[in-house]
Amino acid sequence: MANRLINEQSPYLLQHANNPVDWYPWGDEAFDKAVAEHKPVLVSIGYAACHWCHVMEHESFENEAVAAYMNENFVCIKVDREEHPDVDHMYMDAVQTIGGSGGWPLNVFVTPQRAPFYGGTYYPPRAAFNRPSWMQVLQRMEEIWTEQPDEVAQQAKQMIQHLRQASLRTAHVKNGTPPADKDTCRKIADNLLKQADKEHGGFGNAPKFPGTMAISFLLEHYHFTGYKPALDHALRSLDAMLEGGIYDQLGGGFARYATDRNWLIPHFEKMLYDNALLIGCLCDAYRITKEVRYKTVAEETIAFIERELKDTNGGYYCALDADSEGVEGKFYTWTWEEWMAVLGLNEPVVAAYFGVSEHGNWEETNILHVSKSMNGVAGTFGLTNDEVKLRIDAVKHKLLAVRSGRVRPSTDDKCLLSWNALYNTALCKAGVAFGNDEYLMLAATHMQWMLAAFYADGKLRHTWKKGIAKIPAKLDDYAYLAQALLQLASATGANEMVLTASELLTTVMREFGAANEEGAGFFYFTPENQKDIPVRKIDLYDGATPSANAVMAHNLWLCGMCMEAGEWIEKAGLMWQHMTDTTVRYSYSFGYWAIMLQRQVMGLKTLICAGGDADKERRELFENYLPHVYTLTSKKEIFELPILEKKIFAGKMYIFVCTEQACLSPVSSVTEALRLVE
Secondary structure (H helix, E strand, C coil): CCCHHHHCCCHHHHHCCCCCCCEEECCHHHHHHHHHHCCCEEEEEECCCCHHHHHHHHHHHCCHHHHHHHHHHCEEEEEECCCCHHHHHHHHHHHHHHHCCCCCCEEEEECCCCCEEEEECCCCCCCECCECCHHHHHHHHHHHHHHCHHHHHHHHHHHHHHHHHHHHHHCCCCCCCCCCCHHHHHHHHHHHHHCECCCCCCECCCCECCCHHHHHHHHHHHHHHCCHHHHHHHHHHHHHHHHCCCECCCCCCECCEECCCCCCCEECCEEHHHHHHHHHHHHHHHHHHCCHHHHHHHHHHHHHHHHHCECCCCCECCEECCEECCEECCCCCECHHHHHHHHCCCCHHHHHHHCCCCCCCECCEECCCCCCCHHHHHHHHCCCHHHHHHHHHHHHHHHHHHHCCCCCCCEECCEEHHHHHHHHHHHHHHHHHHCCHHHHHHHHHHHHHHHHHCEECCEEEEEEECCEEEEECCHHHHHHHHHHHHHHHHHHCCCHHHHHHHHHHHHHHHHCECCHHHHCCCECCCCCCCCCCCCCCCCCCCCCCCCHHHHHHHHHHHHHHHHCCHHHHHHHHHHHHHHHHHHHHCCHHHHHHHHHHHHHHHCCEEEEEECCCHHHHHHHHHCCCCCCEEEEEECCCCCCCHHHCCCCCCCCCEEEEECCCCECCCECCHHHHHHHHC
16 A cells, blocks of 8 residues: 555655555654654655665565554654755754764654754664664664653754754854965865876775866866866866766766776766766866867767656756666676677677676676777777777667667656756856857757746746646755856847846845854855754755855856846855865865856956847857856847946947956957957
């Protein structure tokens, strides 16, 4: 018999809808029941593409005896962390405080007042490796709740106090920090390089995450300063991913992370946000180096998203699962028998290129990767590079056709506003970097869909599925959507998008702002009218996606310039200055702040192409890599934005360059404009 989750939209919750556990979705109903029955609450958090979430469900939540004990002694809530990132953030902080580490599935024991008092991640069905079984944990929590209620209450109270104080400490301003300068940027670059894996690329040891914000900073640092070590490591990292198993060599798109140091063995789930951020990174690498491989992989990744993650209504799904037929990676890997059935011994060139062997490279299967360079393969087999490439391309099409007939990993088919907005920004970057109008048209159409789909009752929402938008939007939803609007306006000349972005920022200032004495002018992750969690958090560091506060600072500067709102420009500057010391000390965790600090140091500017040939001049400007310059186009006598007023062209073409302190004399050629901004 199905439980209450059967009425939910989240694929992760629906996966648990037929468990014998009497799961509730997140909401007042479960906590009201806990109050009435004086029971502790189990909040179990995960997401649809999580391998260990599937494992724990099968081992414990599908077990009738375990479920009976859970139902009798606890009120049990299942949460999709992607639907409720605020709930996940709060309880993850609590578990990390308790045990020093976190992850998913996240299992937290909380009071009926929603305060956590104990928690952990995955628990096995039987005690092993100094780890208790799930049933032992349940029994211990029931015992503590029954026999030590005062201690539970005290622990919960202290935890809430700690979480509130920790959030404020995160946002603490270090008084007297001087503004960032070029030396600051070099320190950040060198600190990142100290964490770099010089041999295999990326940062740190296994597991290896893409680290896109850090790579983008290093690319821009090289662009601004010519510091070769920054470029070398950024490209080494991207090349290692492009050649590794983390990249789907047949179908395009990146897995979430690699479990090994050299990027061969991925955790096979594919997330929309990772791929969006990597597309942007590849665009930067292409613009700096003009190396076609970065353009090719960015285009292949966009093709993957359009083919496999796009909803027929126009939005983009969250993820593809890591598992198919209950086996992680089965959809993507090749046994020797499978390889032989498709190709036999006819393609040793391609087998050598992809590193395919009889014994495999992972669990007796083969993860396709670039095992040997095209030059190396060509030399070994006495072929030209073009001949090798033709063989590889032909075999890729054949293998992909065979793979498409396999049982596919499940799709998390909800759409999140924040992740959709990140992809929209990626489409804009690709459209500009590659001069591809089709990508810009996709972005424009997608933006119109987002602005229609994610509103309900006049309020912006976090999730959408099958025509229903729900759950109040969070700070990252607003920040990333405003960012996408601003980039689309710049890329296409649709200046009305800047006005829409400004409206979003006004809402954020009103509903998310922290008092200066508490939050140093930063923003809470949740709006002030949201009352379902006991702690409002201020997030400043990058997670898998950029810090929403950092993106907000950038948005405030850009909109402040466009709307001539000096208080927004000032606020952005203060946010950057407050974060300077932290960004230098913890550069990898504050990569997006580092990017924006560097752009500010190098001189953030706005540039306006005005006149009948404004579109042509904008395109010519976009042939140059100018990450610190925001470009607008004005072709009308009626000006949509304050910054465009009095930019009179009277049939002539002018380019206007402005800093936050002054506007420079207009010029009449792209060459002259480039001298002013470079």
